[in-house]
Amino acid sequence: MKINALFLQKKDPMKRFAALLICLILASCYAPERDCKAFKTGTFEFESFLNGELVTSRFIRNDSIEIDMFQGKSDTASVRWVNDCEYILTNLNPKNMAEEKPLQIRIITTEKDSYTFEYSLVGSPEKQRGTVTRVKE
Known part of the structure; x- marks a missing residue:
């Protein structure tokens, strides 16, 4: 002392x-430990606010395809992994110009059944964050 x-x-x-x-x-x-490989495939949920209301989106992802189910509709996107913790989502059936732009997603931290990520349109400096939870079926 x-x-x-x-x-x-x-x-x-x-x-x-x-x-x-x-x-x-x-x-x-x-540097926080990240086990991104554990989240490359599976069924997940993402909660966000839409017009002041908390809504839940569920998606199923394998190594190359992600199927998103939201409010009774489904969307399919291709998944291209840049590295173990980053991937690019490209909508396969865009309905407008905004949906044509791919999303870049980077996993920042992982927990046992969830991960926090940062996302933006490819090339955009404006980023947002969210948390995804693995659904146990």
């Missing part, structure tokens, strides 16, 4: 600076 108190005293600002620098370096090395 005496060593720590002496080390951080105001008498030696260089030692305080060195201790702070070491703490910052160690903190910057932290």
